Amino acid sequence: GAGVSQSPRYKVTKRGQDVALRCDPISGHVSLYWYRQALGQGPEFLTYFNYEAQQDKSGLPNDRFSAERPEGSISTLTIQRTEQRDSAMYRCASSFGQGTTEAFFGQGTRLTVV
Amino acid sequence: SQQGEEDPQALSIQEGENATMNCSYKTSINNLQWYRQNSGRGLVHLILIRSNEREKHSGRLRVTLDTSKKSSSLLITASRAADTASYFCATDNGYALNFGKGTSLLVTP
Numbered sequence: 001g002a003g004v005s006q007s008p009r010y011k012v013t014k015r016g017q018d019v020a021l022r023c024d025p026i027s028g029h030v031s032l033y034w035y036r037q038a039l040g041q042g043p044e045f046l047t048y049f050n051y052e053a054q055q056d057k058s059g060l061p062n063d064r065f066s067a068e069r070p071e072g073s074i075s076t077l078t079i080q081r082t083e084q085r086d087s088a089m090y091r092c093a094s095s096f097g098q099g100t101t102e103a104f105f106g107q108g109t110r111l112t113v114v
Numbered sequence: 115s116q117q118g119e120e121d122p123q124a125l126s127i128q129e130g131e132n133a134t135m136n137c138s139y140k141t142s143i144n145n146l147q148w149y150r151q152n153s154g155r156g157l158v159h160l161i162l163i164r165s166n167e168r169e170k171h172s173g174r175l176r177v178t179l180d181t182s183k184k185s186s187s188l189l190i191t192a193s194r195a196a197d198t199a200s201y202f203c204a205t206d207n208g209y210a211l212n213f214g215k216g217t218s219l220l221v222t223p
Binding site: 040 | 118147155156157158159202204209211212213214215216
């Protein structure tokens with residue numbers, strides 16, 4: 001596709017449910033990143049993939065959060081047993097090379113846990 | 115964790131004026147990037163400056179980098195109402211970008 005695509009755009013879920021957020025990066029982009037952004041704040045790094053390898057997951061808040069990119073393209077961020085504090089905008093970005101050059105961001109998934 | 119710190123947090127100017135935003139960071143970097151975000155929408159890359167560069171221009175944007183002071187500035191000249199947005203600096207540690215909290219810029223006609 002022309003840009004980074006994230007789905008769903010909006011997700012409302014009940015506390016305790018699991019959610020899966022999808023990111024389809026720009027074709028050919030090696031690097032993929034997940035960020036979380038609270039209102040009025042900058043994006044907070046969650047995790048990074050180089051092809052299918054998860055190189056850094058140090059930003060994942062706890063073990064309820066996990067991410068995968070099994071074929072080095074589409075990635076899924078999964079949050080298990082959601083809590084209200086998980087409510088935020090989740091953003092995916094991709095870049096062409098290893099390491100950061102220009103990162104292209106998707107429109108994000110707005111997650112609301114009620 | 116967020117490494118960059120933008121200053122000021124908010125800036126209000128009139129069209130035609132220049133806007134200057136500053137960014138300070140803590141650890142060594144490979145490069146520093148500036149991004150713009152309109153009204154909670156996606157982030158758009160503006161400019162990248164490498165650690166061995168001191169100044170870079172792109173259209174009405176001018177970015178400086180002082181690695182000895184661990185700081186950068188973004189200057190937008192001849193601002194327009196369409197420049198109203200949040201601006202974030204992002205430091206690159208080799209593979210991931212770490213963003214600051216941003217400067218909210220309001221340009222009034």
